Amino acid sequence: MENDSHVVLVQPAAADTPRPAPSPLESLENELQSTCASLTAFAQDVINFSYDSQNSLFDRVNDFVKCLHAVDEKCQHVDAMIPYDVLEAIDKGRNPGHVTFSLLESCAEANNISRGKVDVMRQFREQLRNAATQLPADTDHQLTEPNGNDTQPHTAPG
Numbered sequence: 001m002e003n004d005s006h007v008v009l010v011q012p013a014a015a016d017t018p019r020p021a022p023s024p025l026e027s028l029e030n031e032l033q034s035t036c037a038s039l040t041a042f043a044q045d046v047i048n049f050s051y052d053s054q055n056s057l058f059d060r061v062n063d064f065v066k067c068l069h070a071v072d073e074k075c076q077h078v079d080a081m082i083p084y085d086v087l088e089a090i091d092k093g094r095n096p097g098h099v100t101f102s103l104l105e106s107c108a109e110a111n112n113i114s115r116g117k118v119d120v121m122r123q124f125r126e127q128l129r130n131a132a133t134q135l136p137a138d139t140d141h142q143l144t145e146p147n148g149n150d151t152q153p154h155t156a157p158g
Contacts, residue, residue: 024077031074035067 022030042060049057089099 024074025080028071028074028078031067031071035064035071038064038067 038060042057042064045053045057045060083099083103085099085103086096089096
């Protein structure tokens with residue numbers, strides 16, 4: 001029985017190929033990951049603390065402080081606005097994506113309500129125009145558009 005599988009060889013990128021510099025946001029993300037790793041190591045040293053490991057703990061504290069300083073420096077180059085609700089959800093251990101999704105849902109609902117109000121006003125305006133055409137011919141009237149421009153006078157047929 002023949003084997004129909006194909007093997008594809010992928011050449012690794014040349015070592016001398018320059019990589020583009022990471023964007024400020026990617027750089028911040030990398031630094032945050034490094035800070036999380038430093039915090040994990042720091043927490044592990046706190047859990048396993050003994051008098052003999054005191055110098056190691058001090059080193060972990062210093063590493064963590066350096067990471068926080070690096071994050072602060074990277075933040076200066078990133079212009080991002082994060083809604084307070086998202087930060088609050090993260091602090092409470094909830095998924096920030098759910099907060100963002102519910103915010104989008106509430107915006108869509110408000111948009112639909114506004115759209116409905118606009119549609120009702122258009123229908124009212126059309127009914128008003130239709131009713132105005134049924135007024136007696138000797139009534140002098142003009143309808144005004146919402147922007148203040150006068151429209152052609154509507155007169156009753158006949």
